Amino acid sequence: MTTEGLVRPDGPAKLTGAARYAADVPAESALAAALVSATVPNGRLAELDAAEARDCPGVAAVLTRADLPTLAELPSPPLGYPALPLQAEEIHYEGEPIAIVLAETLEQAQYAASRVRATYTGVREPIAFGEAEDVVPHSGHVLGGTDEEKGDAGAGLAEAHVTVTATYTTADRHHSPIEPSATLAWWEGEQLVLHSSVQSVAVAQQTMAALFSLPPEHVRVVCPFTGGGFGAKGYVWPHLPLAAAAAKVSGRPVRLVMTRAQMFTLSGHQPATRQTVSLGATRDGRLTALRHDSVNASGRAVDYLENTTHSSTWLYASPAIETRMRVQRVDRPGPTPMRAPHEGPGMFALESAMDELAYELGIDPVELRLRNEPDVDPMTGLPFSSRRLVECLREGAERFGWAERSPEPRSMREGNDLVGWGVAAATMDTFRAPSSAKVRIGADGRIVVETGMQEIGTGLPAMVQAVVAETLGCDPGDVEVRHGDSGFPPHAGTMGSMSAMGLGSAVQAAAREVLAKLDGRQGQPLAGLLAESGLTELEAEGRWSPEEDALAAGRSARYSMHTYGAIFAEVRVDADFGVVRLSRAVTRYAAGRILNPLAAHSQLTGGFAWGYGQALLEHSDVDPVLGRFVSKNLAGYLLPANADLPDLDAAFVEDDDRFANPLGAKGIGELGAVGVAAAIANAVFHATGRRVRNLPIRLATVLSEP
Amino acid sequence: MNQDTRLSLTVNGEEREIEIDPRATLVDALRDRVGLTGTKKGCDRGECGACTVLVDGRRVLSCLTLAVTVGGAEITTIEGLAGEDGEPHPVQRAFLESDAFQCGFCTPGQVLSAVGCIAEGHAGSPDEIREWMSGNLCRCAAYPQIVAAVSKAAVR
Incomplete structure (x- = not known):
């Protein structure tokens, strides 16, 4: 491996338009879907008038709650928001889908969606961040304790020569990947096929199987390329189940591509935080106490904890450290x-x-x-x-x-x-998570690696080439990486900065297994080793997981x-x-x-x-x-x-x-x-x-x- | 409102006759009717630049262009940039060497915008490139590498 590093093997496909993202996959007879979204932040749907939309040219169906199958209930995570759209009359957040228009073309679907009329009941004034009670989260994305303490922070602050206490705020922010989330769904009997823009084909497969009460092997998720995610495509958001449900009801493939506006409500956001930090120190600058309190906005039906204070427990030496995190359940879409x-x-x-x-x-x-x-x-x-x-x-x-x-x-x-x-x-x-990969050596010495990982911009195909080349002593260019299919060995997901560790270690294990099976050494030509062993092809699967006593999220x-x-x-x-x-x-x-x-x-x-x-x-x-x-x-x-x-x-x-x-x-x-x-x-x-x-x-x- | 209309386009040097909804934008016409999905739709409102194509050599936002308005025009998309022998365009080559892309979704727009930027004579310095490439958002933020790639390609 050179110190300069490897150029991306996925480059030529991305630079010529050949790389296929979820919305690019061709499908004969696919219907274009457009969502109708709630314009109120709470209350209930009173009436939905879809008569005019149904009469619009090209419209195949306008699906409302009554038309969709009832899906199993799951928590967040793996769902982005635990209440899925079109499963109840209650409105959980502004922007929640209330109907799906299916038409022959996108133009027809979008126009017809604009003709659906909704009325609501029981809508009350929204509660904003800062107006709700600070509560201890009891479910959702929490990942550990909310309160940590060592020593006596109060005493540490009292005996400090100098103290500072200040309150800081961070804003509500949106991931805004340039690729809007998209799903193309179709059914082959009881088999569900999904081409979807996700950060984990494994999470999508398992979650969709659970929602539709199918065995996981009846759900195939394909996603070789993801056009940026940054967290917005990690958990399972409504486009996946809605496209699958619409395809089931209509009997045709359905392509559902989020609009940019829908990305702001249907793929999570980073919630605003308010944090207070108190530091006490001696005159020569040694900390005597560190206290960090935090509260972040979350949704009404979901507890998402931003985990802002964890790093305050390990970054600086202090005899006393006290951290505390809370959430406020307010009217807004789900954070992630x-x-x-x-x-x-x-x-x-x-x-x-x-x-x-x-x-x-x-x-x-x-x-x-x-x-x-x-x-x-x-x-x-x-x-x-x-x-x-x-x-x-x-x-x-x-x-x-x-x-x-x-x-x-x-x-x-x-x-x-x-x-x-x-x-x-x-x-x-x-954070660390399990991963697996398959390495296959052909008679000509060509190496193919298969992994469920999707390439999302982090450069994992080149990383896989580098690890194989280092382990086998071959040229990185001899390694072809196939990725992003739930049929390949599972990878936990391109999220949480975990992939190089998990996938890299799994690939290394698989490559070492190849050498062991061939009784070969690093750097020996693989085609020769294979011939000596009388083989035309050799396959090895490698797995890696964090050690057994690892904590939540592989810590x-x-x-x-x-x-x-x-x-x-x-x-x-x-x-x-x-x-x-x-x-x-x-x-x-x-x-x-x-x-x-x-x-x-x-x-x-x-x-x-x-x-x-x-x-x-x-x-x-x-x-x-x-x-x-x-x-x-x-x-x-x-x-x-x-x-x-x-x-x-x-x-x-x-x-x-x-x-x-x-x-x-x-x-x-x-x-x-x-x-x-x-x-x-x-x-x-x-x-x-x-x-x-x-x-x-x-x-x-x-x-x-x- | 829904009467399809017949439209002649020249895309990547090839003449195409398509039936098109008059409401269709150029990006949707290219993707859904011509079958060239290399042109990406990021915002559909002219804010991100992902849908940039060349129309008669000028860079335009294909999501803000109704397809029916470019009848007879020469349109170049990412699929048509390489030479006839498949040799990559100097901008494509420079992007690969400089690691000027990550997820790749904004990349077709960046590459075509870079071709336009160089043709316009706006690639004289890194600062000039930064300014004239700022209509193309890259959320992965490969910006420093994009500046390097455009500088490199401009010299070639």
Whole structure:
């Protein structure tokens, strides 16, 4: 394997239009589907008048609740929202589908959908985030304890020489993959075939089988390519069951492609959080207490916990740590994990508070972090499996030229630009999940790997080539990777930054099995070995799972196992108008062994852009009267564009974590999005003297009195 | 409202006669009637650029273009960019080498936009490329690599 890394084997297909995404799959006689959605956030459907729609040209059917089969009840996860549409008269959230129009063409379906009239009853004023009670979540995406405690945080704060306490908020945000979710469904007798845009064909297969009371082998899910997901396609959202149900009722294939507006309500979002952090420290900058409280918005019928405070339990040494998380059940569609979940919003609060503490103490913010580097996990006392945060901070600071920083706010003006330098640490939990893969060697020595994994942009086909090449000693180009079919060996899913560990280890195991069966050594020509063994073909399946005593989501019970990084950002703030521009950034990461440096670098710079969006652009407002997201489009909900980002100096420090998995790799998909918002907000403080505690950073805040 | 109309299009150098709903946009006509699904629909409102194609050499958003308005025009989609011998276009080659794509969904639009950007003479510097490629959103944010790829292809 070269240090430069492998170009993507999926590149030619993607660059010529040959790559088939879910909505691209041809199907003779498929009906086009269009959804009719509820325009109220609660209440019940009183009447649905579909007469005019049914008479529109080309319309095959308008399906309402009465037409659809009753589906089994399942929790979230695996469902995105536990109440599926068209199963009851109750409206759970604005945007919930209430009818499906099927027509010969998309134009006909969309027009007819606009002619369906609905009336509602029992609609009450929506309850917004901030107006509901903070409650302990009891189901849904929770992943562990909500309250953690060590030592006496109250006493630690009381005896501190310096304390800071502040409240931070993060905004409602939307994943907005450029590919809208889509499903093409048809039935072959009792066999259901789904071409769907998902982050896990395995989760989709199992969940759809359960919903339709079928054995899993009666459901085939195909998804070689996913046009971005970022969490929006991880759990099972309504397009899958609705397309399948419509296909069953109509007896024809049904193609259901979400509109961009529907993506804002029917594929989850990252919910707004409100977090309060209190830090106590001695005069020389040693923490005496760390307290982190958080509440996030969730839906009325679903508890989604953003898990914002977890990283506060392992990042800094402190004799007392206290964390607490709650949710508010409010009127809105269901939230779901979004790049980066948990630490993404959580680290904005912690790393902003650390900057505030650095200023209170008069200690350099890099130095403050170094002084609180723990020897063991501060909450659990477990050893770190690998932890290179100090190296990230030191290398990043060196590269950025941090030593030249003049600490005083507003002290680095250049012309009309207020220049600010900010730093923040990044960290991400290490989730792990089982995976499997099949390696087949042909008589000509050609190697085929099959895996249920779908290529979603993270570069897994090249990673698989790299692992096979490293294990067998062959050329990466000799390896063909087939992926994204529930008929292939299952992979848990391209989510949670888990795939390199699980799939990579499974592929390595399969490749080693090949060598063992051939009694061969790495680097020996495979065609020759096969001939010597008298075989024309050889197949081996490899599996990998986290160790048996692993905790929920594959977290280690024996080690404090995480990834780390350091973000250094320079902003230029227009002194008159408050416009914030990011002018340069240096990032350094420790995330285990890097299997394909080329794609890994793109993952980290891409992740950085997510943090940039969180810092400066992305927020979705909920209308307080209508209880709906106001801008369900990409003109009102802003994503980072090319001109937003400067050149980024991103790199990895040496790391290797054999406790995480045999490859020594860890997850990189989400880490890049963490810490960026805090680094930028800290830079804005350094530039302007304005402490921004509410994301995104807005002109009005920057221009306001400090 | 629903009377299909006959339309002649030249797509990737090939003349096509299709029956089309007058409400159909160019992106839907290409995907559903011509069968070329390389052109992607990301937002259907001209916000993301995923549906970018070349119409008479100019980059346009095919989701904001009614198909019936481009009768007789020369349309180039991602499927028609490679040379006749299948040799990749210099922009396609540069995107592959620079890792200028990830999930690949915005990529056909990025590539055609890059061809337009270079033809317009807007690829003179990284800053100029960033500005003139900002109509094409990439949620994976392969932006730095896209700038590198367009710079590289512009020189070729």
